[in-house]
Amino acid sequence: MKQEDKPETGFRKMRRSGQQLTRQECMEILERNTAGTLAVLGDGGYPYAVPLSYVCENDALYFHCARTGHKLDAVQSCSKVSFCVIDQDQVVPSEYTTYYRSVILFGKATVLKDAGEIQRAIEMIAEKYAPEDSASRRREVIKKESDAFCIVKIRIEQITGKEAKELAKRKKDPAVK
DSSP, rough: OOOOGGGTTTTOOOSSSGGGGGGGHHHHHHHHHOOOEEEEEOOOOOOOOOEOEEEEEEEEEEEESSSHHHHHHHHHOOEEEEEEEEEEOOOEEGGGGEEEEEEEEEEEEEOOOOHHHHHHHHHHHHHOOOOOOOHHHHHHHHHHGGGGGGEEEEEEEEEEEEHHHHHHHHHTTTTTT
């Protein structure tokens, strides 16, 4: 990569800027979806990508995981991570293409230590994945299970989203099919 292609932040610019989603659109995709793939530096220098449930607030993403395991070891060894969410993946055989929309973010992951921040994050997760449950029931489950998991926070440093050129054209001109 040429130096002029790499901004001061160290993150690459998107080549197909006409298909790039706004930051607001990216955040909306994160908020409406329930699963994504976390990529970390795994054992032996191999990438390790694992699907997980998450919640997003402001410029941070939160997930819970077991207190031991590959994912947690990797995050504690190297805090730099990537996370991807696929919002749309419509195969269009007649056009030999896919109408897609996705978001990729880069950030630094940390295991939360502050009790208040942990409580807030797990409550957000519980509300997102069990919205019909009562607050008292959620608190009961959280209290019962809290010794078995930890909460990881990813502070978003860079976020980009991209959609198929056909979707981008439709956005500019709704008459386009």
